[in-house]
Amino acid sequence: MAKKARKGSYSFYREEDDRALKLRHKNETMLRSALENEEILVYYQPKFHIHESRITGVEALVRWNRNKSEIVYPDEFISILEESGLIISVGEFILRKACSDIAELNASLERPLKLAVNLSAVQFTDPGLVGKIRTILEETSFPSELLEVEITESIAMNDIASTMKILNELTAMKISIAVDDFGTGYSSLSYLQKFPLSTLKIDKSFIDQMQNKEEDQGIVRTIISLADIMNLNVVAEGVETGDQIEILKNNRCAEAQGYFISRPTDIGSLRLIMVSKDPKQSDN
Ligand code: C2E
Numbered sequence: 001m002a003k004k005a006r007k008g009s010y011s012f013y014r015e016e017d018d019r020a021l022k023l024r025h026k027n028e029t030m031l032r033s034a035l036e037n038e039e040i041l042v043y044y045q046p047k048f049h050i051h052e053s054r055i056t057g058v059e060a061l062v063r064w065n066r067n068k069s070e071i072v073y074p075d076e077f078i079s080i081l082e083e084s085g086l087i088i089s090v091g092e093f094i095l096r097k098a099c100s101d102i103a104e105l106n107a108s109l110e111r112p113l114k115l116a117v118n119l120s121a122v123q124f125t126d127p128g129l130v131g132k133i134r135t136i137l138e139e140t141s142f143p144s145e146l147l148e149v150e151i152t153e154s155i156a157m158n159d160i161a162s163t164m165k166i167l168n169e170l171t172a173m174k175i176s177i178a179v180d181d182f183g184t185g186y187s188s189l190s191y192l193q194k195f196p197l198s199t200l201k202i203d204k205s206f207i208d209q210m211q212n213k214e215e216d217q218g219i220v221r222t223i224i225s226l227a228d229i230m231n232l233n234v235v236a237e238g239v240e241t242g243d244q245i246e247i248l249k250n251n252r253c254a255e256a257q258g259y260f261i262s263r264p265t266d267i268g269s270l271r272l273i274m275v276s277k278d279p280k281q282s283d284n
């Protein structure tokens with residue numbers, strides 16, 4: 001902002017803004033047909049139980065295979081989907097695809113994987129949300145008690161009463177609720193207590209420097225105790241090293257997710273990872 005006001009540089013920034021806006025419009029136009037062109041992909045990142053030393057679940061993460069030639073990451077297109085309202089239909093597709101993929105994989109595993117799906121605050125403004133989730137669970141025969149939705153603290157900034165109603169309906173269906181990127185938003189401890197939550201996901205930014213910064217490690221420890229006191233599960237996000245796993249283990253953090261364990265992968269690679277780790281005993 002301050003830079004824009006600087007004399008002489010105004011037109012340069014205006015051109016940049018103009019170009020960015022045009023690109024955004026172009027992407028929005030392409031995203032309108034992304035579903036029918038089968039360009040929306042769902043990847044899966046394992047969640048690792050540190051003490052049991054096994055993969056207990058996965059998180060679905062969307063990818064856009066733009067023009068079927070280039071994988072685009074969510075940071076580049078989720079906000080376009082949200083602003084255009086396309087997130088409603090794309091979000092529904094992601095949930096259906098993830099439930100059907102993981103239901104199929106679970107059929108060949110001894111212990112079924114839990115599935116977490118990210119929900120945007122915009123999806124919470126859709127009056128049909130809960131009904132759509134119910135229908136998808138039925139259609140894919142995915143057990144609701146294995147489904148978790150990940151929401152960010154920003155959802156609580158919406159209409160609290162309607163958010164609470166939706167969360168209660170999901171909980172009544174035995175779906176679990178996780179707070180994503182915990183520690184980076186504005187949620188008050190009182191809402192944390194009022195919402196029917198099951199899990200806190202510690203944001204990657206606190207994990208990154210945990211080995212070197214006493215303060216960051218203190219924050220991580222505090223979130224783990226908070227979860228413990230409130231009877232919530234806790235997952236560390238963005239774990240990239242063995243040292244970090246060690247620290248988390250010493251601090252009794254139950255679960256971890258990150259490149260150290262596995263990057264997000266397509267369903268084929270996930271199947272290879274899981275079937276090698278947990279082959280179903282074939283006794284007939
Ligand atoms: P998130 O839900 O907090 O997901 C974690 C992000 O961190 C993912 O990025 C994941 O690939 C990345 N990550 C995981 N472990 C590591 C690590 O060890 N190191 C590093 N550097 N990164 C790691 P991704 O897939 O690009 O997604 C970014 C965000 O986009 C997600 O953050 C989520 O907020 C949003 N998103 C992704 N998929 C969906 C979706 O299906 N629906 C909605 N509404 N939002 C989604």
Ligand code: MG
Binds near residue numbers: 118150
């Ligand atoms: Mg997430």
Ligand code: MG
Binds near residue numbers: 181
């Ligand atoms: Mg996160």
Ligand code: MG
Binds near residue numbers: 181
């Ligand atoms: Mg995030």
